[in-house]
Amino acid sequence: MNKKSWVSNNPIKSILLGLIISIIFFVLLLYLVFGNPVQAFIKMFELRGEPNKTGTAMSSLSYIVTWILTIYSICVTGIFSFLVWKINKRSLKISEELKNIEGNREFEYKREKAIIVYYDLQRGFTIIRDLYIKHILKKDFVTLDRAFFSQNWIENVASLRKDLSNDEINNIYYIYNALFTIQSYLDNETSNEKFEKYLGKIVRQFFLDFIPSPLMGELRECGIEELVSIDNYLLMHKLYKLTFNKDEVNIGDNDIQISNGNYYKKLSGDFYNGEGVIYNSYGKVKMRGFFYNGFFASGTYYGYNGLDNQYEIVYESISNESRIKKGVLYNNVIDPKDENLINAKYLDGVPYEGKIIKFNNNYISYWGNVVNGKKDGKGKTFSTNGSIYYDGVYNNDEKINGKLYSSDGTLSFDGEFKDGRPWNGRVRNMDFYYIKRFNGTILEGKAYEGKGLILKITSRGESLNDLRYQEEMEVEYNEIQGEYFSSEEYEEEQSSWHNENQRNSYMEWEDYIYADWKEGVHIEREDKESNKKVYYYPQSEIK
Incomplete structure (x- = not known):
C-alpha cells in the first residue's frame, strides 16, 4: 500500500480537511469567548432587536468570524499552493520520464542500426575473403545472393554520425560501395580478369598488410576481424560497443567496460587520443600503444586464432604514418609447425632481416631467412606447383649447401653448390652436360663416381669427343673475340x-x-x- 498521505493525492479531501479544521477552530473560539455557544446563541436570539445590549457580543462575534475567515483563507491558499507545487512536481517528473523514454527510443533506434551495420560489415568482409579464396586462389567461379546486406544501409550509417568520426563514416560508405561493385561484377558476368584485379585491390585495402594475401585460405579459421586492417578493426570495435544497452556499458575515468569485461583502458591522455589498451570480445589484449585522433599510431597489435596467438606486430610512427617495425606470424599451416611463418624486422614496410615467407602468383616461392632483403641462412624454395625445390643454406641469394628436389618431389641432389649449380655431393637421376640419369657423386660439378648414361653418337654422326672438341673451340673463339673487343685496336676502329x-x-x-x-x-x-x-x-x- 502507498505510504503517501491521502491528503497529497486527493485535492478535494485536502480542501474539506481545511474546511473542517476551520470550523472546529471557529467553534473552539466561540466556546472560549461565549462559554456555551448554544446558550449564547439562544440569548442572542432572545435579545434580538435590542442592539444596545447585543452590540458588544456582535463585535466580538464579527472579530472572531474575521479571524476564522482569515485563517481559512490562509489554509485554503496554503493547500492550493501545495497542490500547485505537487502538480508542477508531477508534471516535471512526467516530463523527465517522457524525455527519458524519448532518449531511450533514440538510443534503441541507434543501437538497432549499429547492430545491422556491424553484422553487414562482418558479413561483407567474410564474403570478400571467401571470394578471394575461391576466385583467385582456387580459380572457382561462384555467385552471390543479391541482397547480402541491408537495403537501408545509407540510413543506417547516417544514424551513427554522432558516434563515429567523418573518416569512419566515409570508410563505411566506401566498404558498402565496394560490396555493391563486387555484386555488379558478378551479376554482369564481367571478365574474370577485371573482377580479379578489382578484388585483389580491395583485399589489399581492407585486410591486414602484414599477412600475405595467399595465406587467407590457410587462415580462414581465424575470425574475420583478426584479418582485417587495423583501421577496419577499430571501426568494428567501436560499432561493437554501440550494439550494447546503456546499462551494459560502463564508462569510467580511465577505462570502458562492456558486460563487466574489458573494452578499453586509458593509460595516458584521452580515450583514443593517447596511450591505451584495446581488448577484443574475449577480453584479450588486441592493441597496446598510442592512439592519435582515433587511429592507432604506434605500439603492438595482437592477433588470435580463437584463444591461441596468431600474430604479433610492432608498429612505429614515421612522418605521421604507421609502419611495421617487426612482426611475428605463428605457424599452424606449413610443416614443421613449430617454426614461425614470419619473424622479421621491417624497413619501409618490407621485411629485410629475419624469417619471411614470399609468394609468386599466389604460390609460395620462399620460406626462410633474409639479411638486407636477400636470402641468407636457412631457407626453402618452392616450385610453382607448391612442391619444395630447394631446402638448405643461402648466402647473399646464392645456394651454398642443401638438398635439391625434382618436380615430382624426389631428392635429386644433396651437397655443396657453386654459382647456383650442384658442385660437390650426391646426385640421383641428374642430367648435365652429355650425361643422363646419373646416380652417384659429383666433384667440382662433374660426375666423379657412380652410374648413368653418357652420349655415344648424335644423328649427325658426332661422337662425344667431337662435341667436346667443338666446345673447346667455341670457348677458345669466344676468348679471342673477347680479347679483340676489349683491345685498343677495336676501340680505334669503332671511333x-x-x-x-x-x-x-x-x-x-x-x-x-x-x-x-x-x-x-x-x-x-x-x-x-x-x-x-x-x-x-x-x-x-x-x-
Whole structure:
C-alpha cells in the first residue's frame, strides 16, 4: 500500500480537511469567548432587536468570524499552493520520464542500426575473403545472393554520425560501395580478369598488410576481424560497443567496460587520443600503444586464432604514418609447425632481416631467412606447383649447401653448390652436360663416381669427343673475340667509323681532341680517332 498521505493525492479531501479544521477552530473560539455557544446563541436570539445590549457580543462575534475567515483563507491558499507545487512536481517528473523514454527510443533506434551495420560489415568482409579464396586462389567461379546486406544501409550509417568520426563514416560508405561493385561484377558476368584485379585491390585495402594475401585460405579459421586492417578493426570495435544497452556499458575515468569485461583502458591522455589498451570480445589484449585522433599510431597489435596467438606486430610512427617495425606470424599451416611463418624486422614496410615467407602468383616461392632483403641462412624454395625445390643454406641469394628436389618431389641432389649449380655431393637421376640419369657423386660439378648414361653418337654422326672438341673451340673463339673487343685496336676502329660517319653526314663540323691542362698550359693527347670527338651543326645535315 502507498505510504503517501491521502491528503497529497486527493485535492478535494485536502480542501474539506481545511474546511473542517476551520470550523472546529471557529467553534473552539466561540466556546472560549461565549462559554456555551448554544446558550449564547439562544440569548442572542432572545435579545434580538435590542442592539444596545447585543452590540458588544456582535463585535466580538464579527472579530472572531474575521479571524476564522482569515485563517481559512490562509489554509485554503496554503493547500492550493501545495497542490500547485505537487502538480508542477508531477508534471516535471512526467516530463523527465517522457524525455527519458524519448532518449531511450533514440538510443534503441541507434543501437538497432549499429547492430545491422556491424553484422553487414562482418558479413561483407567474410564474403570478400571467401571470394578471394575461391576466385583467385582456387580459380572457382561462384555467385552471390543479391541482397547480402541491408537495403537501408545509407540510413543506417547516417544514424551513427554522432558516434563515429567523418573518416569512419566515409570508410563505411566506401566498404558498402565496394560490396555493391563486387555484386555488379558478378551479376554482369564481367571478365574474370577485371573482377580479379578489382578484388585483389580491395583485399589489399581492407585486410591486414602484414599477412600475405595467399595465406587467407590457410587462415580462414581465424575470425574475420583478426584479418582485417587495423583501421577496419577499430571501426568494428567501436560499432561493437554501440550494439550494447546503456546499462551494459560502463564508462569510467580511465577505462570502458562492456558486460563487466574489458573494452578499453586509458593509460595516458584521452580515450583514443593517447596511450591505451584495446581488448577484443574475449577480453584479450588486441592493441597496446598510442592512439592519435582515433587511429592507432604506434605500439603492438595482437592477433588470435580463437584463444591461441596468431600474430604479433610492432608498429612505429614515421612522418605521421604507421609502419611495421617487426612482426611475428605463428605457424599452424606449413610443416614443421613449430617454426614461425614470419619473424622479421621491417624497413619501409618490407621485411629485410629475419624469417619471411614470399609468394609468386599466389604460390609460395620462399620460406626462410633474409639479411638486407636477400636470402641468407636457412631457407626453402618452392616450385610453382607448391612442391619444395630447394631446402638448405643461402648466402647473399646464392645456394651454398642443401638438398635439391625434382618436380615430382624426389631428392635429386644433396651437397655443396657453386654459382647456383650442384658442385660437390650426391646426385640421383641428374642430367648435365652429355650425361643422363646419373646416380652417384659429383666433384667440382662433374660426375666423379657412380652410374648413368653418357652420349655415344648424335644423328649427325658426332661422337662425344667431337662435341667436346667443338666446345673447346667455341670457348677458345669466344676468348679471342673477347680479347679483340676489349683491345685498343677495336676501340680505334669503332671511333674512326663513328667520327667519319658524322663528318660525311654534315657540311659543317669541328674536330675536338681530348687534352690535359697543367699550370694553365694544355697538352693534347695522342692524335688518334679514339681521342677525338666530332661536333657538328644540325642545320648543315646533308640530305
